[in-house]
Amino acid sequence: MILLLFVFVFAVQAQHPQQDPNWAVNFIDSFNTINTNHWYIETGVRQAGTPGEDLAWHSAENVYSQEGQLRLQIKRDTMVHSDCTYNNHQEGTHYFSSGSIITHNVYHYGYYEIYAKLPADTGYWSSFWLWSSDNAAMWENEIDVIEALGYHPDTVIGNIHWLYQIKTDTSYSHFCGLMSDYHWYGIEWNQDRIIWYLDRKIVRQIRNTADGLNICHPMKIILSVGLDQYIDENSVLFHTFIPNSMFVDELNVYRLKCDCSKIVNEIYNFSTFQYGVKKYIKLSGVTQLPQNGNISLRAKEYIELRNGFEVPLGTAFYADVNPCQ
Numbered sequence: 672m673i674l675l676l677f678v679f680v681f682a683v684q685a686q687h688p689q690q691d692p693n694w695a696v697n698f699i700d701s702f703n704t705i706n707t708n709h710w711y712i713e714t715g716v717r718q719a720g721t722p723g724e725d726l727a728w729h730s731a732e733n734v735y736s737q738e739g740q741l742r743l744q745i746k747r748d749t750m751v752h753s754d755c756t757y758n759n760h761q762e763g764t765h766y767f768s769s770g771s772i773i774t775h776n777v778y779h780y781g782y783y784e785i786y787a788k789l790p791a792d793t794g795y796w797s798s799f800w801l802w803s804s805d806n807a808a809m810w811e812n813e814i815d816v817i818e819a820l821g822y823h824p825d826t827v828i829g830n831i832h833w834l835y836q837i838k839t840d841t842s843y844s845h846f847c848g849l850m851s852d853y854h855w856y857g858i859e860w861n862q863d864r865i866i867w868y869l870d871r872k873i874v875r876q877i878r879n880t881a882d883g884l885n886i887c888h889p890m891k892i893i894l895s896v897g898l899d900q901y902i903d904e905n906s907v908l909f910h911t912f913i914p915n916s917m918f919v920d921e922l923n924v925y926r927l928k929c930d931c932s933k934i935v936n937e938i939y940n941f942s943t944f945q946y947g948v949k950k951y952i953k954l955s956g957v958t959q960l961p962q963n964g965n966i967s968l969r970a971k972e973y974i975e976l977r978n979g980f981e982v983p984l985g986t987a988f989y990a991d992v993n994p995c996q
Contacts (some may be wrong), residue, residue, distance in 0.1 A: 686989050687857065687871045688782050688925040691967040692946040697781055698774075698924040702741040705734065705772070713771040713895070726767065726898040733770035739920070743770035743896040745795065746914035766909065770917075771895035777803070779889045780996045781926040783816060784857030784868065790915035791850035794908055795821030796899035797917045799856055801890035812886045814865065816858045820899045824850040829858075829867045829875060833886055853920060861927075862887060862994050894919055931971045931995035941966060948993050955979045960986050969993045 688694035700709065713729040728750035735742055748768035778801070789797040797819040803812040813832035820828070827849065857868035862885055866876040879885040896917040900908075928947030935952040938944050941961055951972040956979020960966055963985040968974060974990045982988045 686965075686967045687784075687859075687868060688923070689871070690965060691989070693928055693948065693967055693969050694782060694925040695928050696923075697778065697926045698776075698922075700922045701739065702736050702919060702921070703739050704736050705741065709774060709776070710772045711775055713773060716765070725769075726765070726900075727769035728765040728767070729771050729895075730768040733768055734772055741772070741894065741919040743772070743797075743894060743917040743919070744914060745769040745790070745896050745898070745916070747909075747912055767898055767912075769895070769897045771893065771897075774892040777889035777891050778924055779926075780861045780994075781924055782857065782859045783892065784855055784871075784923050785816075785894070785919050786853055786855050786921045788853045788918045788920075789817075789819045789821075789850045790896065790917060791821050791824035792913070792915065793822040794898055794900065794912060795819075795915060796897045797821075798893070798895050798897075800893050800895075801860075802893055803888040803890040812888050812890060814858065814860060814886060814890070816867070817856045819850060821850070822899070824848070827856065827869070831865065831877075831886060853918075860886070861996060892922070892924070894922075927969065927993060927996065929995045935970075948995055951975070952990075953977065956981065960988060962986060967991075971995050 698709075700706070705712070712731045712734045714731055716725045716728055727745060728748070730748070730750070733744040733746070746768060747766065750765040750768055783801070785799050787797075787799070789795075797817070799816040800818075801814040801816070813830070815828065815830035818828040818830060820826070825848065855868065855870045857871065859866040859868070861879065863879055864876055865879050865886070867874050879887075894917070930945065930947035931950055933947075933949045935949050937954060937957045939958070941964065946967075948969045948971055950970065951974065952968055952970045953975040955977035958980060960981070960983055962983045964983075965987045967989040969991050971993065973992060976990075
């Protein structure tokens with residue numbers, strides 16, 4: 672029997688980069704300090720003067736490294752400036768300040784994850800997202816790895832936006848006590864699909880297509896905390912709001928190694944095999960998978976499993992077809 676694995680087949684359990692040697696490090700930050708060569712600290716507001724303006728003013732004072740972690744704080748504050756009128760707010764006044772950082776560089780297809788603890792209570796809105804436009808009024812492409820609303824402490828949300836419009840495709844991941852502790856939040860993104868991970872396990876996957884197009888532009892990474900609802904000086908929450916923070920212990924970005932002109936006919940030694948996305952792979956009984964191993968293979972066109980190929984009891988075998996990017 673010959674089994675061919677062709678494109679657009681979703682794996683039941685894709686492997687994250689710590690398990691899969693086909694990935695290479697692109698960018699890692701452990702936030703022992705905030706490296707301003709990598710990060711821009713936001714100040715002011717996005718979409719100033721519009722109804723969709725952020726409810727909290729971004730302040731550099733709310734972004735700092737503490738005990739080897741990034742801390743993004745949101746607190747009661749009074750920030751006054753001259754180019755803002757919205758909702759019922761007094762002109763130029765914001766009643767809260769928040770924290771947000773954005774990478775200077777843009778990143779393309781790959782695997783993105785943070786290890787973070789999110790504030791859990793009414794009013795908080797934490798997010799880890801990718802955005803392709805410097806113009807806040809122009810929604811070109813966006814992937815929300817997570818949006819976490821504090822009044823739903825057991826839930827995180829994943830969104831996509833495209834075609835310069837806010838079109839969302841939303842997923843909810845429930846985990847009891849999710850925001851009360853640190854968790855891994857991640858996403859795998861390529862030209863064919865987008866996969867969301869919670870604690871390095873798949874919670875959702877979709878095809879990367881929208882109105883006949885896909886999310887394909889390089890994007891910046893944004894970590895931010897803000898408000899999820901309108902709050903003015905007459906609201907109960909305004910007077911009871913307790914300062915809190917989003918803590919990020921680590922951020923990792925990986926890209927797939929690409930060796931897409933290489934043809935593989937059998938693998939004789941997995942300990943010396945040069946991993947990466949190959950043109951195609953053909954395996955039979957000549958290829959011996961290691962006992963109790965964890966093997967991940969990727970190819971651009973197909974992976975062919977011929978007569979005699981076997982997976983030993985206790986060995987995890989993952990095979991996938993990926994674009995070369």
